[in-house]
Amino acid sequence: MTLTLHSRFEPAGADLAIVTLIGDxxxxxxxHLRGHLAALLADGADHLILDFTHIEFVDSNGLSVLAGVHSLLQPTTRAETDDRNGDTGTLAVAAVNQRVRQxxxxxxxxxxxxxxPSVETAITVHQARPHRPDE
Incomplete structure (x- = not known):
């Protein structure tokens, strides 16, 4: 099965990207996912929420993408790769079924x-986090 991806910034123009994944x-x-997430980061996303509502299966290659993106969002990696001065980005996953959660x-x-448990909860938690003055 192919993987279909839909992304949006929340709110529009912000640094939080919601990515809905459909498939395996x-x-x-x-x-495909690695390239899509890299493009979002290049477009200014500092925080990613991956909506797994329609994901039934994840293998080690998928886990490798998650680990790689998580690493890219860490302060030491970001200081080496872009102009965000080592600020921490975030990666979260939402709406995961029991098999994938296991x-x-x-x-x-x-x-x-x-x-x-849901994308809405992830957004609420993201919005409640402390923000730097320039955010």
Whole structure:
């Protein structure tokens, strides 16, 4: 199955991108997702919420994309790769089914990437976080 991606900035023009994934996150789709997320980061997204409502399967290639994007959003990596002065970005996953949640838990991803019950909850938590004065 192919992976279809839909993205939007929330609110429009902000630095939070919501990405809805439809399909499987596997060897056949990992490069597509990696490129899509890299383009969002290049377009100014500092914070990503991945909507997994329609994801039924994730393999190690999909997990590798999540780990790579999480790493890119960390202060030391960002200071080396762009002009954001080492500020921390965030990656979160929302609306994960039990099977995929178990994969994330077993592989330790739940310790580094927050999982929220819904996209709306993830947005609410994001909006409630402390902001720097220039944000």
């Amino acid at each position: 996150l596997d060897i056949a789709s990992a490069a 994969v994330l838990r077993t592989t330790g991803f739940t310790r580094i990437i927050p999982i929220y």
